[in-house]
Amino acid sequence: MARRVVRDIPLNRVEGDLEIRVELEDNRIVDAWSSGTMFRGFENLLVGRGALDGLVVTPRVCGICSTTHLMAAAQALDRIAAVAIPDNAVRLRNLALMTEHCQSDVRQSVLMFLPDFTAETYQAHALYAEAVQRYAPLQGERCIDVVRQTKTLLEIIAILGGQWPHSSFMVPGGVTYAPPVTALNQCRHILTHYRQWYEQRVLGCTLERWQAVQSAAGLDAWLAESAGHRDSDTGFLLRFAREAGLQGLGQGHGNFISYGSLNLPNDSAVAGAQQQLIAAGFVGKDGRTQPFDQALVAEHVAASWYADYPGGRHPFDGETVPQATGAEGRKYSWGKAPRYQEQPAETGPLAERIVGGDPLFCDLLRRDGADLVLRQLARLTRQAALLPAMATWLDEMIARHDQPYYAAVPPLRDGRGYGLVQAARGALGHWVEIAAGKIVRYQIITPTAWNGSPRDGAGVRGPWEQALLGTAIQDIDNPVEAGHVVRSFDPCLVCTVHVVGADRTPWRC
Amino acid sequence: MTSLFWIQCGGCGGDTMSFLNADCPDLTELFATLDIQLLWHPSLSTLPAAAQNELIESLVQGEQPLDILVVEGSIIRGPASTGMFDTRRGHPKKDLVAALAAQARHVVAAGTCAAFGGFGSDGDAESTGLQFLKKEPGGLLGQGFRAASGMPVINLAGCPCHPDVMAGTLAALAGGVPLELDEFNRPLDWFGMTVHQGCTRNEYHEYRVEEWEFAQRGCLFFHMGCHGPLADGPCNKLLWNGRSSKTRAGVPCFGCTSPDFPTSYPFFETRNIEGVPIELPKGISRAHYLVYKGMAAAAAPERLKKRETKI
Numbered sequence: 082m083a084r085r086v087v088r089d090i091p092l093n094r095v096e097g098d099l100e101i102r103v104e105l106e107d108n109r110i111v112d113a114w115s116s117g118t119m120f121r122g123f124e125n126l127l128v129g130r131g132a133l134d135g136l137v138v139t140p141r142v143c144g145i146c147s148t149t150h151l152m153a154a155a156q157a158l159d160r161i162a163a164v165a166i167p168d169n170a171v172r173l174r175n176l177a178l179m180t181e182h183c184q185s186d187v188r189q190s191v192l193m194f195l196p197d198f199t200a201e202t203y204q205a206h207a208l209y210a211e212a213v214q215r216y217a218p219l220q221g222e223r224c225i226d227v228v229r230q231t232k233t234l235l236e237i238i239a240i241l242g243g244q245w246p247h248s249s250f251m252v253p254g255g256v257t258y259a260p261p262v263t264a265l266n267q268c269r270h271i272l273t274h275y276r277q278w279y280e281q282r283v284l285g286c287t288l289e290r291w292q293a294v295q296s297a298a299g300l301d302a303w304l305a306e307s308a309g310h311r312d313s314d315t316g317f318l319l320r321f322a323r324e325a326g327l328q329g330l331g332q333g334h335g336n337f338i339s340y341g342s343l344n345l346p347n348d349s350a351v352a353g354a355q356q357q358l359i360a361a362g363f364v365g366k367d368g369r370t371q372p373f374d375q376a377l378v379a380e381h382v383a384a385s386w387y388a389d390y391p392g393g394r395h396p397f398d399g400e401t402v403p404q405a406t407g408a409e410g411r412k413y414s415w416g417k418a419p420r421y422q423e424q425p426a427e428t429g430p431l432a433e434r435i436v437g438g439d440p441l442f443c444d445l446l447r448r449d450g451a452d453l454v455l456r457q458l459a460r461l462t463r464q465a466a467l468l469p470a471m472a473t474w475l476d477e478m479i480a481r482h483d484q485p486y487y488a489a490v491p492p493l494r495d496g497r498g499y500g501l502v503q504a505a506r507g508a509l510g511h512w513v514e515i516a517a518g519k520i521v522r523y524q525i526i527t528p529t530a531w532n533g534s535p536r537d538g539a540g541v542r543g544p545w546e547q548a549l550l551g552t553a554i555q556d557i558d559n560p561v562e563a564g565h566v567v568r569s570f571d572p573c574l575v576c577t578v579h580v581v582g583a584d585r586t587p588w589r590c
Numbered sequence: 591m592t593s594l595f596w597i598q599c600g601g602c603g604g605d606t607m608s609f610l611n612a613d614c615p616d617l618t619e620l621f622a623t624l625d626i627q628l629l630w631h632p633s634l635s636t637l638p639a640a641a642q643n644e645l646i647e648s649l650v651q652g653e654q655p656l657d658i659l660v661v662e663g664s665i666i667r668g669p670a671s672t673g674m675f676d677t678r679r680g681h682p683k684k685d686l687v688a689a690l691a692a693q694a695r696h697v698v699a700a701g702t703c704a705a706f707g708g709f710g711s712d713g714d715a716e717s718t719g720l721q722f723l724k725k726e727p728g729g730l731l732g733q734g735f736r737a738a739s740g741m742p743v744i745n746l747a748g749c750p751c752h753p754d755v756m757a758g759t760l761a762a763l764a765g766g767v768p769l770e771l772d773e774f775n776r777p778l779d780w781f782g783m784t785v786h787q788g789c790t791r792n793e794y795h796e797y798r799v800e801e802w803e804f805a806q807r808g809c810l811f812f813h814m815g816c817h818g819p820l821a822d823g824p825c826n827k828l829l830w831n832g833r834s835s836k837t838r839a840g841v842p843c844f845g846c847t848s849p850d851f852p853t854s855y856p857f858f859e860t861r862n863i864e865g866v867p868i869e870l871p872k873g874i875s876r877a878h879y880l881v882y883k884g885m886a887a888a889a890a891p892e893r894l895k896k897r898e899t900k901i
Contacts, residue, residue: 091639091679093632100679119666120675121600121715131856137844138852141709141749144604188610196636218634225618232611236831243839244830245611246604247750249857250841257804257840261900403669403714415675487805559638 085111090560092567099533099572101563102413105554110563113542113549115533117416120386120403127523132493132515133158135523136249139511142525145573147246148181148238149504153511153525155251156500161515162253162490168346169486170255172474175343175358176268177238178502179471181245183275183464184231185505185571186430187283190461191216191227191314194568198321200561208321215317223314226282234275237268255487262482269475276468284465285313291465295440297448315461322454330552331453331566333544336424337364337432338531340373340510342503343470349477351470354437358470359503362436363421370436375499375510378526381418384411384535392538393420396512396524397497414535418543419526427451427544428507428531429571431459453548453569460571494518504528506571532570545570592624592764594658595649595690596631596700599683600676600710600717601663605701606633608750612757613832620757624764629654643679650689658763659694661687664703664710664717665730675715684730691720691731695738696763698746700756705745705774706849719745722774725849745775747823749846754828755780774849776822784872785843786818788826789835790901795819797890798883799897807897810842812867815858817845819871838901 090101104112127138135154140147152174159166166174198212199221206212215223235245241260242250250257260268276288284291286309294303300319303310310316322328341361345353354360361373379393388402404412418425426432431451434442445455497514507528514522534543545567554560598606610617621628629645630637637645648654665684666676673682691697699705699720706724710717719729721743727733729743736742744763746755759777762769769777786792791809794800800812810816818826821843825835837843842858845851855861861868870879893899 089679091642093635093642118677119600120668121666121710121713121717126709126713126852130854131859133858134856137857138709141602141604144602144607144750147602147604192634199636200638218636219618219621219628225616228610228617232613232616232831235611236833239829239831239833241839243834243836243841244825246607247846248836248839248841249844250836250839252804252858255805259805403675485805487803489803558640561638 086557088557088560090563092564092572099567101549101567103549103560103563105557108554108557110549110552110554113546114413115416115535115543115546116414117533120415127520130520132518132520133252134520135511135513136252139525140247140249143527143573144246145185146181146504146506146509148177148242148248149502149509150511150525151249151251152178153500153502153509154513155253156502157498157511157513158253158493158500160498160500161493161496161513164254164488164490166255167485167488168348169259169478169481169484171344171346172349172478173241173256173260173486174251176471176474176478177241177250178343179464179467180234180237182505183279183467184234186460186463187227187279188231189505189571190318190457191223192218194457194565195223195314195318196221197561197564197568198325200559202555202559202561203325206325208317208324211317212321223282230275230278233271237271240264240268252487253493254490255485257487259486260478260482262479265475265479265482269472269479272468272472272475276472279464279468283314283461285310285316288465288468291462296444297441300441300445315458318454318457318461327452327454327565328449329452330562331456331548331569332450333427333548334425335366335451336421336426337435337451338362338373338421338426338428338508339433339436339503340375340501340508346474346477349474351473359433360437361501363426364432364435365424370438375501377422378510379420379423380526381420381537383418383538385414385417386412387417393423396510396526397514397522399524416530416533416535418534418537419530420537423539425534425537425541425544425547426531427570428528429456429460430463430507431456432507433463433503434459453565456569492518497522506573507531527573529570529573533572545572592626592657593629593655594626594660594760595629595656596660596662597683597687597690598632599661599663599687599704600666600715601701601703603633603662604750605662605756606631609700609753609756611831612753615757620760624761626658626760626764629656646686649693650686652693655695656690656693657695658698658760659690659696660698660700661704661720662700664707664715665720666710666715666717668714668716671716687720688730691735691737691743693738696741697737697743698759698763699743700746701751702747702749702846702851705743705747705776706851708749708851712854721745722849725774741769742771742775744769744771744777747774747776747781747847747849749851752780752824752828752830755824772822776847780824780828781822781847783822783824783827784819785821785823785825785835785837785847786871789818789837791837793899794894794901796886797894798887799890799894805840807899807901808894810837810840811860812862812865813860814842815844815856815860816842817848817869818843820869821845821847823847
């Protein structure tokens with residue numbers, strides 16, 4: 082007879098607090114519930130505050146992607162001000178955002194995801210000793226290297242915007258600082274140094290060689306091609322995952338969403354679809370890409386600790402009344418359930434690739450499905466496409482350093498707007514309403530709200546709840562396999578807890 | 591060997607992210623050279639769930655010695671003082687923090703939220719700091735709390751805490767070096783100066799060459815909401831990421847090291863009466879200040895008025 086047990090798994094090496102409840106049958110997960118265990122109420126903090134205050138408050142919602150929140154907040158205010166910001170401001174904002182993505186992707190991979198391969202579960206594994214030597218917390222050779230290199234890269238944001246994390250250098254109309262050309266040159270040197278390191282140690286090849294990998298067969302050939310490829314973090318991820326049989330594990334619903342990101346300056350050598358470097362769109366189970374429309378986003382609270390309302394609500398109409406008691410067993414998270422056209426969707430670097438029609442990742446999706454290896458590979462290699470554009474934009478700023486970084490805007494009085502960007506973890510949206518120079522509504526839907534969503538009104542699981550199904554757990558006291566699945570989404574729980582405004586309208590990150 | 595346990599409560603993780611930027615020694619060197627045994631850090635450790643629970647039980651019982659407890663994020667007490675808005679395994683995290691603090695040789699608040707409540711202290715979360723709620727002594731542990739070392743909670747204010755402040759404090763504690771604290775229990779080595787000291791816009795401030803608009807070179811104190819002359823902190827001495835600071839990059843100082851951060855006033859405006867800020871630089875008499883600034887503005891050299899001096 083099948084043995085069914087229910088276990089709660091606290092999960093660390095994610096940003097914030099996450100507990101996963103799983104139901105196991107013969108050590109295989111047959112159901113899962115994802116619970117954000119923290120609620121940060123910010124009553125009277127944004128609602129009633131000055132029109133620009135989201136630029137200071139929202140970066141503080143998340144210490145790991147504070148620049149991304151700043152970008153979303155600034156874009157929402159740009160929209161309210163109806164201002165077209167100068168090209169140099171577009172470049173500077175993008176460069177800072179991409180810098181944040183680069184460090185986040187590498188830190189998450191090497192400091193948070195790959196250390197799972199040092200778990201005792203894998204002691205008998207052929208690559209175990211190598212995994213420990215590389216990824217043991219604070220001592221692994223790769224961990225030490227990544228701590229050193231990522232903090233150096235972040236100096237770019239400090240030079241352009243004062244500090245990382247938690248600066249507020251993006252404002253409606255542009256940025257607060259016109260960096261002198263000498264400062265831009267310093268950024269250029271840091272970027273070149275970082276790119277060389279990324280190529281040598283993380284990819285194991287040049288960006289150009291990696292970009293030439295266009296198919297699943299091409300990836301196999303790349304791995305076989307040289308010891309340098311196999312010895313990189315990317316190579317090790319692939320080798321270990323294959324050895325441990327992780328392919329195919331952790332597949333979600335097969336829906337992907339990207340809000341689109343990185344607006345192109347009017348005059349630039351960098352090209353992209355829809356005037357953005359990262360395309361927007363939604364890909365459903367049928368594999369077709371639909372254009373993204375923010376009006377089709379809605380949030381459910383059926384399984385969230387808030388007073389019920391029927392169906393889903395668009396963030397401009399949402400409400401959040403915390404209700405921690407009652408409906409026991411049905412409500413289990415402080416996170417809400419965002420849906421696009423009533424469907425759950427996963428977001429993040431893999432979703433960006435699928436929505437953008439990337440040949441390698443679309444081919445791997447056909448072969449292996451949207452598994453945890455594909456998700457992590459997409460994260461670790463995303464910057465192969467970002468770093469060249471960062472260099473181009475820096476060069477353009479250096480060449481046009483005497484052109485403006487800011488276009489004056491009058492004080493913001495009334496209006497509503499939204500800022501939609503891709504954070505390191507995926508789709509991030511701020512929805513803002515201002516009246517008489519004060520914030521009257523501020524709502525945020527974060528990437529982890531999408532990925533770590535609880536069930537919606539129809540009982541449909543969130544993406545990583547779904548992805549956990551079928552996962553076999555060797556040691557229930559150390560369910561490292563569940564850790565792989567959830568960490569492959571790069572969870573950021575500090576971002577997903579709800580924060581409630583004075584009028585009980587929600588905003589969250 | 592110095593044991594260290596790091597717990598995150600109602601925060602954003604930013605103090606950890608900031609600490610990862612520590613330079614020379616970097617994070618990994620720091621722990622190695624100070625012989626600090628990191629028992630647990632939520633973002634870095636790999637201890638399995640069952641072993642985590644055993645460790646925490648052993649710390650709370652005093653079986654495993656705890657030299658340094660670092661708390662990041664505010665202490666969430668809501669709803670209605672139950673603490674159930676922030677739980678670990680179904681129990682309020684605030685109770686766990688209190689139990690750990692009772693066993694620790696030193697208790698360190700990493701960042702303004704852990705020190706003073708910060709974000710959430712005016713809200714549903716009912717957040718508080720470890721030993722202060724904003725400027726008021728008390729907090730979670732009470733005014734009389736002393737760690738086993740005899741020290742109160744050491745408040746490393748800042749949103750986030752500067753990595754050198756965190757690294758320097760751990761080095762002092764591990765090495766037995768005394769730390770002198772100010773009235774809010776912030777170490778004077780880093781909080782015995784204002785953010786204004788070292789700001790590259792100082793000369794513009796001196797002669798009252800003021801800005802009303804972003805992306806300019808002048809002083810941000812009079813109209814743009816800058817708290818630099820009021821806020822205690824080393825931002826413009828140590829610099830951030832070894833490179834710059836908010837004020838150098840045209841971002842007003844928001845006073846994030848102050849116990850009452852965030853205040854309820856708009857961040858990008860200076861509250862003023864007849865064009866003179868209500869909150870003046872630390873310790874100055876209003877009458878003297880008005881005379882001084884009037885004369886200074888009249889004496890301002892052309893190179894400053896024309897914004898020729900680079901910042």
